[in-house]
Each structure stands twice: as structure tokens, then as C-alpha cells.
Amino acid sequence: xxxxxxxxxxxxxxxxxxxxxxxxxxxxxxxxxxxxxxxxxxxxxxxxxxxxxxxxxxxxxxxxxxxxxxxxxxxxxxxxxxxxxxxxxxxxxxxxxxxxxxxxxxxxxxxxxxxxxxxxxxxxxxxxxxxxxxxxxxxxxxxxxxxxxxxxxxxxxxxxxxxxxxxxxxxxxxxxxxxxxxxxxxxxxxxxxxxxxxxxxxxxxxxxxxxxxxxx
Amino acid sequence: xxxxxxxxxxxxxxxxxxxxxxxxxxxxxxxxxxxxxxxxxxxxxxxxxxxxxxxxxxxxxxxxxxxxxxxxxxxxxxxxxxxxxxxxxxxxxxxxxxxxxxxxxxxxxxxxxxxxxxxxxxxxxxxxxxxxxxxxxxxxxxxxxxxxxxxxxxxxxxxxxxxxxxxxxxxxxxxxxxxxxxxxxxxxxxxxxxxxxxxxxxxxxxxxxxxxxxxxxxxxx
Numbered sequence: 001x002x003x004x005x006x007x008x009x010x011x012x013x014x015x016x017x018x019x020x021x022x023x024x025x026x027x028x029x030x031x032x033x034x035x036x037x038x039x040x041x042x043x044x045x046x047x048x049x050x051x052x053x054x055x056x057x058x059x060x061x062x063x064x065x066x067x068x069x070x071x072x073x074x075x076x077x078x079x080x081x082x083x084x085x086x087x088x089x090x091x092x093x094x095x096x097x098x099x100x101x102x103x104x105x106x107x108x109x110x111x112x113x114x115x116x117x118x119x120x121x122x123x124x125x126x127x128x129x130x131x132x133x134x135x136x137x138x139x140x141x142x143x144x145x146x147x148x149x150x151x152x153x154x155x156x157x158x159x160x161x162x163x164x165x166x167x168x169x170x171x172x173x174x175x176x177x178x179x180x181x182x183x184x185x186x187x188x189x190x191x192x193x194x195x196x197x198x199x200x201x202x203x204x205x206x207x208x209x210x211x212x213x214x215x216x
Numbered sequence: 217x218x219x220x221x222x223x224x225x226x227x228x229x230x231x232x233x234x235x236x237x238x239x240x241x242x243x244x245x246x247x248x249x250x251x252x253x254x255x256x257x258x259x260x261x262x263x264x265x266x267x268x269x270x271x272x273x274x275x276x277x278x279x280x281x282x283x284x285x286x287x288x289x290x291x292x293x294x295x296x297x298x299x300x301x302x303x304x305x306x307x308x309x310x311x312x313x314x315x316x317x318x319x320x321x322x323x324x325x326x327x328x329x330x331x332x333x334x335x336x337x338x339x340x341x342x343x344x345x346x347x348x349x350x351x352x353x354x355x356x357x358x359x360x361x362x363x364x365x366x367x368x369x370x371x372x373x374x375x376x377x378x379x380x381x382x383x384x385x386x387x388x389x390x391x392x393x394x395x396x397x398x399x400x401x402x403x404x405x406x407x408x409x410x411x412x413x414x415x416x417x418x419x420x421x422x423x424x425x426x427x428x429x430x431x432x433x434x435x436x437x
Contacts, residue, residue, distance in 0.1 A: 144361065148357070148358060149341070149344070156340060159337045159341075160340075163330045163334045163337060163362070164364065164365070166326070167327075167330075167368050206357060206360075209357055210354060213350055213357070
């Protein structure tokens with residue numbers, strides 16, 4: 001497992017566009033969105049969190065877009081499978097590395113943008129933890145979509161995984177309300193943590209099954 | 217067998233609809249607009265039921281590699297998409313007189329829309345691969361994962377305080393007057409038989425198409 005984590009982190013660190021690109025895109029979207037609509041700062045405060053949530057979803061998808069495609073095309077996925085005899089560890093290590101290198105930074109960027117747009121500074125840990133957990137969920141779901149469509153283009157990946165991501169967005173909407181109204185945050189964070197753990201445990205199995213089908 | 221089932225289905229459906237539209241009493245609050253339930257409720261029920269059926273088939277295909285199960289998923293998915301669209305469309309028509317809007321981002325409606333997109337996603341995924349065995353397997357995986365949406369659809373009206381009303385018919389009873397309930401139940405049965413017969417027809421055609429190079433198909437045709 002450690003070997004896989006080292007390999008994946010090395011591979012991702014060499015691909016600048018894969019880890020830096022999504023973060024820059026998120027920053028650009030978060031800057032561009034308020035500029036594109038003529039609203040007062042007061043109105044922006046009210047729904048800036050929603051903008052972040054949607055931007056985060058889009059960024060999570062962009063981040064996972066080529067997660068398996070390159071490995072599949074150059075044969076390294078097959079090679080790793082022969083070496084490990086299973087995809088579970090490969091997928092799990094990939095997921096952890098992607099969440100660590102991309103998910104956490106974009107959660108931090110999102111939180112900072114929210115604070116600069118009028119949210120209470122004391123809410124920073126709450127916002128950051130919610131965005132981190134949602135990233136775990138979104139990264140898993142979108143990588144599932146990409147594992148299904150692998151070399152058939154991003155459109156198919158979105159079509160298959162976006163419907164599954166929408167309940168996460170609904171959950172995030174509820175989390176936003178708990179932060180804004182200052183009530184029920186603890187229960188929502190427990191719920192999201194539980195779901196994230198389940199997804200993190202189960203999704204690599206499902207993704208492995210999809211990848212195995214492609215290799216077969 | 218399917219022509220008989222289709223006949224029974226359409227006849228029962230017609231009885232249910234004629235009874236519901238012409239003879240059932242007017243609702244004291246919604247007037248005549250409520251009569252769309254004789255289409256909307258059965259369609260909504262079967263939109264989810266078909267997905268449950270597909271998920272059982274997907275499990276059979278993944279676990280026991282039953283080829284026929286994958287064929288059934290592929291045949292049921294367009295019917296599921298069609299009936300989900302009918303449920304959404306009829307709900308939308310009903311929304312105008314009752315809520316004053318065609319569409320509302322309500323939990324039940326949105327989750328049903330997600331189900332519709334899921335059906336389309338399943339069909340698109342299967343259509344994207346030239347290797348049909350691979351397509352069957354990937355489709356089955358997607359169907360199993362998509363099951364998480366079903367409890368969300370079912371419980372959405374309880375978990376969120378939304379515009380859509382909670383279920384009027386449950387195992388503990390019904391809040392609908394018997395004079396309206398009877399034609400509704402007949403419509404549900406009728407639509408069920410119609411969809412089963414359509415499913416049989418669709419899977420028959422699909423199996424023949426998939427196995428067209430097999431000897432038994434040539435003999436059969």
C-alpha cells in the first residue's frame with residue numbers, strides 16, 4: 001500500500017496540470033462568477049456558498065477526469081493489476097492521493113473565498129471540514145464515472161456519475177443552512193463523516209470491478 | 217403470452233381511467249385537476265419499480281453472470297425512462313392548477329428527475345461500448361450503484377419539508393376516499409400489466425437481436 005501511495009503521489013506530482021489545474025480553475029470560477037452578475041455585496045453574501053458548492057463539484061469532476069485513462073492507455077493499470085492481483089489498493093491509494101493533493105487544497109480555497117465574501121471567520125473550520133468531506137464523496141463518485149467510461153470521454157463520465165452526486169449536493173445544501181443558522185451542525189458533520197467513510201470503503205470495490213471489466 | 221397481457225393491461229387501464237375520469241367524484245379542494253393521479257401515481261410507482269427490477273437483474277448478472285439478466289436490464293431501461301418521463305410530465309401538468317407552477321425544485325421532483333437521468337445514463341453507457349459483454353457488466357455495476365437514489369426518492373417527502381405531498385397510499389392504509397381509490401388501484405394494475413407485456417416484447421426483440429448469429433435464433437425466426 002505504501003509503495004502504491006508513493007507511486008501515485010510521484011505520478012501526480014509530475015503532472016502539474018492534473019493537480020494545479022483544478023485549483024486554478026476553481027479560483028478563476030470563484031472570481032469570475034460575482035463579476036458576471038450585477039448584484040450587491042449583500043446579495044452575494046447570501047448565496048456565495050452555493051456558488052462554491054457548484055464550483056467545487058465541477059472542479060472535483062475536472063480533477064478526476066484523467067484518473068485512470070492515462071494508466072489504462074499506457075498499460076500501467078494492467079501492470080499494476082498483475083503485480084497486486086487486485087485493484088482495490090490501487091484505487092484506494094489513488095483516491096487518497098487525489099483527495100490529499102487536490103481535494104484538501106480546493107476545500108481550503110473554497111473556505112477562504114467564503115470568508116472573504118462575508119462569512120464569519122469563526123465558521124472557517126466548519127466550512128473547511130464540510131468541503132473536505134464533500135470532496136471525499138465527490139472524488140469517489142466522479143472517479144466511479146470515469147472508471148466506467150474510462151476511454152470514452154468525459155461526457156459519459158458526467159452522465160453516469162452526476163446523478164449520483166446530486167444527493168451530495170442536497171446534503172451540502174443542508175450543511176450550508178446549518179452553518180448559516182448556527183444550528184444542527186454537529187449532526188450534519190457526523191452524518192457526512194459516516195457517509196464519507198462508507199463511500200471510501202465501498203466505492204474502491206465498485207471502481208475496481210469497473211476497471212477489471214475494462215482489463216478483461 | 218405478451219399479447220394477452222397487453223390486452224388485459226390496456227383493458228384494465230382503460231377501465232381505471234374511464235372510471236376515474238368520468239365517474240369518480242370531484243375533489244373538494246382540487247376540483248377536476250386531481251384526476252391526473254390516475255396517470256401520475258401509477259407512472260411514479262412503476263418508475264421506481266422498474267429500477268428495483270433492474271437492480272435485482274444487475275445483481276444476478278454481476279454475481280452469477282446470468283446473461284439473460286443483462287438483456288432484461290437493457291430492455292427495461294427504455295421503458296423505465298419512458299415511464300419516468302410520463303411521471304415527471306404528468307406531475308408538471310398537475311403542478312399548474314395546484315401549485316401554480318410547472319416546475320419546482322422540490323426534493324421528490326428533483327430526485328425523480330435524477331432517476332430519469334440515471335435511466336438515460338445507463339442507456340448511453342451501454343451504447344458506448346462495441347464489446348457488448350463489457351457493456352453489460354459496466355451497465356450492471358452502474359445500476360447497482362444507482363440504487364442509492366431509490367430510498368432518497370421514496371423518503372424525500374419525509375426527510376425534507378417539501379411542496380410535494382407525502383404518500384397517500386401505504387401499507388397502513390390510505391387517505392384517499394374509496395370512490396377515488398378503486399379506479400386508482402385499477403389503473404395501477406392496468407399499467408403494471410401493460411408495462412410487463414411491453415417488457416416481454418422489448419426483451420424478446422433484444423434477445424433475438426443479440427443472439428442473431430446463434431443457430432436457435434435462425435431456426436426460431
